[in-house]
Amino acid sequence: MASTYAAARRPRAAGRWRRHAWSYAFLIPGILLFGGFSLWPLIASWWYAFFDWDGVGAPTDWVGLDNFREVLGSSDFWDAFWHSFLFSFAALVIELPLALVLAILLNNAWLRGRNVYRLALFLPVVTTTAIVGIVFAVLLDPIRGVVNTALSDLGLIDSSINFLGDTTTALPTLIGIDIWKGFGITLIYWLAALQTIPKDIHEAALIDGANSRQSLRYVVLPMLVPLAIVILLLVFQRSLNTFDLVQATTQGGPNYATDVVPTYIYRFAFDPFLQAPRYGFACAAGAVFGLMTLLIALLQGPLLRGRYKAGAL
Amino acid sequence: MSRTRRTLRWAAAVTAVALTATGCNLVGSGEDDSGNDDASGENVTITVALVPDPPGASEFYRAQFDQFEEENPGITVEVVENPSDQQLGAVELMFQQGDPPDVFRAQADGFDRMYERGWVHSLEEFVTDEFIERFPEGTMNPSTSGLHRGGELYTLPLVSGKWDVRVLVYNEAVLRENGYDGPPETWGEMEEMARTITANGGGQVFGYAPASGKAVAVEMLAQTAAPYSVVQDGIDFRTGQPATASPGMVEAVELHRRMQADGVMVPGWESWDGARAFTEFAAGTMAMYPTAPWHIAEIRKLNPEIEMGIAPLPVPDDGRGAYTPTKQSFQPIWSMSSETEHPEEAWKVMDFLASEDFHRAYYEQFGSFTALESAWADQARENPDQAAILSAAEETMRVVPNPMLLSEGGAEILRARAQRPELKHTDAAVDAIINNKPFLPIAQGLDQQLQAFLDETLAELSGTATSDDITFPDWDPLENYTPEQ
Numbered sequence A: 001m002a003s004t005y006a007a008a009r010r011p012r013a014a015g016r017w018r019r020h021a022w023s024y025a026f027l028i029p030g031i032l033l034f035g036g037f038s039l040w041p042l043i044a045s046w047w048y049a050f051f052d053w054d055g056v057g058a059p060t061d062w063v064g065l066d067n068f069r070e071v072l073g074s075s076d077f078w079d080a081f082w083h084s085f086l087f088s089f090a091a092l093v094i095e096l097p098l099a100l101v102l103a104i105l106l107n108n109a110w111l112r113g114r115n116v117y118r119l120a121l122f123l124p125v126v127t128t129t130a131i132v133g134i135v136f137a138v139l140l141d142p143i144r145g146v147v148n149t150a151l152s153d154l155g156l157i158d159s160s161i162n163f164l165g166d167t168t169t170a171l172p173t174l175i176g177i178d179i180w181k182g183f184g185i186t187l188i189y190w191l192a193a194l195q196t197i198p199k200d201i202h203e204a205a206l207i208d209g210a211n212s213r214q215s216l217r218y219v220v221l222p223m224l225v226p227l228a229i230v231i232l233l234l235v236f237q238r239s240l241n242t243f244d245l246v247q248a249t250t251q252g253g254p255n256y257a258t259d260v261v262p263t264y265i266y267r268f269a270f271d272p273f274l275q276a277p278r279y280g281f282a283c284a285a286g287a288v289f290g291l292m293t294l295l296i297a298l299l300q301g302p303l304l305r306g307r308y309k310a311g312a313l
Numbered sequence B: 001m002s003r004t005r006r007t008l009r010w011a012a013a014v015t016a017v018a019l020t021a022t023g024c025n026l027v028g029s030g031e032d033d034s035g036n037d038d039a040s041g042e043n044v045t046i047t048v049a050l051v052p053d054p055p056g057a058s059e060f061y062r063a064q065f066d067q068f069e070e071e072n073p074g075i076t077v078e079v080v081e082n083p084s085d086q087q088l089g090a091v092e093l094m095f096q097q098g099d100p101p102d103v104f105r106a107q108a109d110g111f112d113r114m115y116e117r118g119w120v121h122s123l124e125e126f127v128t129d130e131f132i133e134r135f136p137e138g139t140m141n142p143s144t145s146g147l148h149r150g151g152e153l154y155t156l157p158l159v160s161g162k163w164d165v166r167v168l169v170y171n172e173a174v175l176r177e178n179g180y181d182g183p184p185e186t187w188g189e190m191e192e193m194a195r196t197i198t199a200n201g202g203g204q205v206f207g208y209a210p211a212s213g214k215a216v217a218v219e220m221l222a223q224t225a226a227p228y229s230v231v232q233d234g235i236d237f238r239t240g241q242p243a244t245a246s247p248g249m250v251e252a253v254e255l256h257r258r259m260q261a262d263g264v265m266v267p268g269w270e271s272w273d274g275a276r277a278f279t280e281f282a283a284g285t286m287a288m289y290p291t292a293p294w295h296i297a298e299i300r301k302l303n304p305e306i307e308m309g310i311a312p313l314p315v316p317d318d319g320r321g322a323y324t325p326t327k328q329s330f331q332p333i334w335s336m337s338s339e340t341e342h343p344e345e346a347w348k349v350m351d352f353l354a355s356e357d358f359h360r361a362y363y364e365q366f367g368s369f370t371a372l373e374s375a376w377a378d379q380a381r382e383n384p385d386q387a388a389i390l391s392a393a394e395e396t397m398r399v400v401p402n403p404m405l406l407s408e409g410g411a412e413i414l415r416a417r418a419q420r421p422e423l424k425h426t427d428a429a430v431d432a433i434i435n436n437k438p439f440l441p442i443a444q445g446l447d448q449q450l451q452a453f454l455d456e457t458l459a460e461l462s463g464t465a466t467s468d469d470i471t472f473p474d475w476d477p478l479e480n481y482t483p484e485q
Helices: A002-048 A066-072 A075-106 A114-126 A129-139 A146-153 A170-194 A199-207 A212-240 A244-249 A261-270 A279-309 B003-021 B057-071 B087-096 B109-116 B129-133 B172-177 B187-200 B216-222 B228-233 B247-261 B276-282 B294-302 B343-353 B356-366 B377-382 B384-396 B408-418 B425-434 B439-460
Strands: B044-050 B075-081 B103-105 B167-171 B206-208 B286-291 B308-312 B324-326 B334-336 B397-399
Touching (some): A075 A114, A075 A170, A075 A212, A075 A261, A075 A279, A129 A244, A170 A244, A261 A279, B044 B343, B057 B356, B075 B343, B087 B109, B103 B343, B167 B172, B167 B294, B172 B187, B172 B286, B187 B206, B187 B247, B187 B286, B216 B228, B216 B286, B247 B439, B276 B286, B276 B294, B294 B308, B294 B384, B308 B384, B356 B377, B377 B384, B408 B439, B425 B439
Parallel strands (some): B044 B075, B324 B397
Antiparallel strands (some): B167 B286, B167 B308
């Protein structure tokens, strides 16, 4: 019975393949590029992680899991991981809801000049991070910086705040700058999500007697949840991989207080103060970080979907 | 779907695959376009990989190579520039890809990295007596030049060994306004002056800063108190034993810790890069700081009117314990690729880079003491800043034993040590200063780790290296060392 069924299906499947073969042919360039520039480096970095390798010649000095053991046993790595996580956590609890509130406001047709506001909020996203770093270093300078001068003139501080030079303030300061810089793109995500909600549903709710708040609470927000999960993952991933801002401002200092995993990896792979680069070790650190990021992302999805189905969201 | 449409789709798909497979080379012929047509005898292109450092070096090198090309028709110099912190990696990548530069800049340990990989061409076949005589007498001795490996010349210098001196720059006007008529001579005086100046500065002028976020001033000052090997590697070469916890080293950190805890130093230094210190000094924000001499020209460029004084580094209150080291005559800079197809032409470029004309031009442009002293010595003595640097170099530098040059075993041990940067005091010292932690117990912990590292390394290198390779019991850090000692 089963073989008769399979035999009956075979010609149909073969026909479908023939019918769509040209589509697969069009996919080949994309697959080749993806394989060459995404998949191969990913696999290669995993492979190199098993070698003591300085990047010259083929890796030959197999060290097994030694690099992974060293990464997992390194307090510096875990400190950097914690800092990276804080970037993401802050983005989730501050940037994400704040951007949603502003997106709801900016999505209202009655708001005058809303395109100007959108543009203003989006400008930091397209500003080069190195420029952002320089500008904030000048603004936050403890001696001549505008921020300290303003706070002092307003009588809010007695002595200058060493925003980027103090181990207690440097990380929160960078997180704040990162949120400011990434805010615009999160806002655009939310605006795009809001615009997927049909106006009819919203209007129906209003006709049924719901006020704006109730419409938001019981119509708009529940319909946003599936997209919110995607937005949450995107924001989380972006913040977790923050590198350029840290490199442009503190290079992980002072005293590694702002060291994040990407700067940690960069230091071992490219730091000129080391006698020779430790690509193998840097690859192991990258692999561990990538795995943990993947794990967190995989956990987030089902967790949020579960809460959504249970009605908690 | 019509047959024609299907055929067109297939053709498009096949074209796309073909383009991808050939690297989508729509803009070039794919032929070697290096302009290297040596076979026809017309022109040879020599690629030089260098660092556009200090500021303005890009234009300077291009102008110099233009002049070289005029004098050497048939040789074109193509410059590849990399930021200083990426130069080594970029050159390594060029070798890896089979397209190495003919001549490249690799400094200090970076040169040894290249040498160990067999990427450096010996220069012995090109060197003449006239070439050697350009350099100050005795500086090209193979055992002390710093440019020879295995007795052969492999690399050429740019700056003089005297340029390794470290000095204290100070703002004479600020010192005068605070009642001081000269720079501090001891650490105690420096601390007292820095405290007074900061207290009187109203949050706009500060007494001192340790030069960068890595607190490099600690290292500079410590070299007046403890043998250079303690400061650079944590090992006292008189005994071959770890000595980070030696009193001079610890006090150099404690001095900075006290000043940091009391808010004496310029706020924000903790995240400064290498250029920020001279910018702040030129702006009048700080009264003094220890520095490498190249900062001085940068300060003058930024603020020609500043009343800047240059003095030898202050020494510990109980007297000098050591001097700034002269480990070798020169730092390696210019090397020829072992894979160059045009060694004769590459040597012409290197010969030009070691010519008196080039060294004079470099000195006049950047104020650096170049390796050929005859190119600048007379002018330098007439320039107050440079005369002060020269005077400090003569007064505060001494020849020291350098295991990297003296024995293969010593070089192996130090290379292994360099692979363990966490054993050096730098990060621990910054941590102690910023977080106000006593440094002695930290230093003692580092010494324990260093001892374990030495035991392990010597066991691994058994037969090729012993502790004798890094032990010089007769060395007096207050005197010049001679290799016979």
